[in-house]
Amino acid sequence: MTDMAVDNAAMRQAAGTGLHMTEAATRRLKARYAAERRFKMIGLGAIIFSLAALAVLLFTILSNGFTAFRQGHVQLEIEFTADQIAPPGTTDQRKLMQGNYGGLILASLQKRFPEAQSRTQRRQLQGMISAGAEAQLGRLVVADPAIIGTTRKVWLPLASDVDMFVKGQVDTKAAEGERKIKDAQVKWIDALKATGDLELQFNKRFFTAADSREPELVGVWGGVVGSFYTLLVTLIVAFPLGIMAAIYLEEFAPKNRWTEIIEVNINNLAAVPSIVYGLLGLAVFIGFFGMPRSAPMIGGLVLALMSLPVIIIAARAALRAVPPSIRQAALGLGASPLQAVLHHVLPLAMPGILTGTIIAMAHALGETAPLLMIGMVAFIVDIPTTPVDAATVLPVQIFMWADSAERGFVEKTSAAIIVLLVFLLLMNLAAILLRKRFERRW
Structure with missing residues (x-):
């Protein structure tokens, strides 16, 4: 064994020094190593540039909004x-x-x-x-x-x-x-x-008041409450519909041309610009059904349409990740296909579904364009009490403050962005904790 180890070391040394290799092969090897080093340096440079840009962005927001x-x-x-x-x-x-x-x-x-x-x-x-x-x-x-x-x-x-x-x-x-x-x-x-x-x-007024014409009197609470009602409607509509659609497509739908067309369109809908959903909500919910403008109910329905494809895709991926042996065992013990899915597959897939849902809700929380189309850009000084009251949401409020000329709105805009970022970080943290808490390795 000792002689064999010595022989292997000698062979590695010979390869490193270029023995038994042509001069052209040695040049190609050096070129590959140089290309690998350049690639690593480019990747490291991209990471450093991204972190620097993020640091500059956060520093600008914090320095302008902390006051x-x-x-x-x-x-x-x-x-x-x-x-x-x-x-x-x-x-x-x-x-x-x-x-x-x-x-x-x-x-x-x-x-x-x-x-x-x-x-x-x-x-x-x-x-x-x-x-x-x-x-x-x-x-x-x-x-x-x-x-x-x-x-x-x-x-x-x-x-x-x-x-x-x-x-x-x-x-x-x-x-x-x-x-x-x-x-x-x-x-x-x-x-x-x-x-x-x-x-x-x-x-304290900044966290308890609603919008105002005076920069020193504005607050984010009206936008926070409006965002809460909007996301509540979004969750109530999109979550059950998304899970039911994912279960049907993944577990029961026949594999034919029609289901393939549906799957392709779901994937395409996830990439549609958000303002298109705002135009859809303006035409259908307000133009056809005559629902009130600038209400969290309408905003929630529009964001539900936007979030639905994301939830369906995430739910299907979570269902697909459950081992087939779980289904086969349930069916072998006499469970119906629906019982096997609802009692065994779905509970095991729920952590992944919840993670995708929270990420979709976080995306919906930061949306502005579709809500502008349905009139949630109105100046609202009262805090909404129900989902049908006139309201605005935090991203739209930030947009309106950023468009104001007074110097005082600059710091209020940055402070509201800080509040929005905190909510987004908390939602993403919740998604990570849910995945870590309920994740199972097969």
């Missing part, structure tokens, strides 16, 4: 005078909400900065506070009418331009006429910072 999770607030001493709101003892919520809360805010600011006397300075002073601050004071009075006639310290949100300045996203070196923040406002902001009455707080 949206904090909102500038100023603490003002508000005097809730009855002549500006409503007579004492009033409990009518409508009258309480119609109070002159803008005047109360301006009076508090002028008391803090008495040097602001001109009309322009008063306008600049009041422009520092968000337009939503008036509604915030109104809700405060509605919740407790007893505060009428008292003085309270209240934290109010800053306007978007002032908020951007506080976060350091405004170039103060530019001329005053070239920026929205004026020198007088900069001085007032510095004074509020010095007394601790201006600070950045967690932007």
Whole structure:
């Protein structure tokens, strides 16, 4: 055995040094090795380039959107005078909400900065506070009418331009006429910072509110709820239909020309551009059936049509992966073909089916084009409560914010993308965990 090992080593050494090989064969061998090294370097370079591009993308989104999770607030001493709101003892919520809360805010600011006397300075002073601050004071009075006639310290949100300045996203070196923040406002902001009455707080409104015309008042909750109802309808429609179609095609359909045509068309439908499904939904669900526009019910049906081919393909692959011996054993023990599929094959294929379904749902969550075609691009300020209420979805909301000119919408757009990416990562993580948890190796 020792002599044999020595002989093998000598043969490998001879091959490596080119012995018993022609000069042309040696050149070809070196060329193949060089080509292999080049291929490895190209593959490694592609991976490095992809990771770098992904890192740049994530860094850009995070750097632009991270600041949206904090909102500038100023603490003002508000005097809730009855002549500006409503007579004492009033409990009518409508009258309480119609109070002159803008005047109360301006009076508090002028008391803090008495040097602001001109009309322009008063306008600049009041422009520092968000337009939503008036509604915030109104809700405060509605919740407790007893505060009428008292003085309270209240934290109010800053306007978007002032908020951007506080976060350091405004170039103060530019001329005053070239920026929205004026020198007088900069001085007032510095004074509020010095007394601790201006600070950045967690932007809870961003996660609890719906859309708004003002960047500092927008939130993603309306889009999140709309996306939830839309995906719920998609899942209810596409999941059972996809499984039933896959079971029939894989287990019971005869192998003839018609089933081959159906299979080819299912594969083709999985590659159809998503906007085509939006046109189909516009023509069928809205044009023919007269269903309401901008409703999660319609959006869910359109996305169900788009997701159905993907679910069918994934379910068929999962059913095909179950060993034939499972079917044969069930049939041999007296089970009918339907019982063998439903009681034995389908449970074993369910992990793969669920994985494909979750991936299809994640794809549907990020879709925008088909929903634009059915009117889900509408400006919705209310949070939907049912699948038939007017609503928008998170990707469409991101699209609308990205089209806005205000600087404040830039960070809100990036922050909403972060929220969407988190949902997509969670759905893909769920698919991976399901596959790992229920996967069986045969």
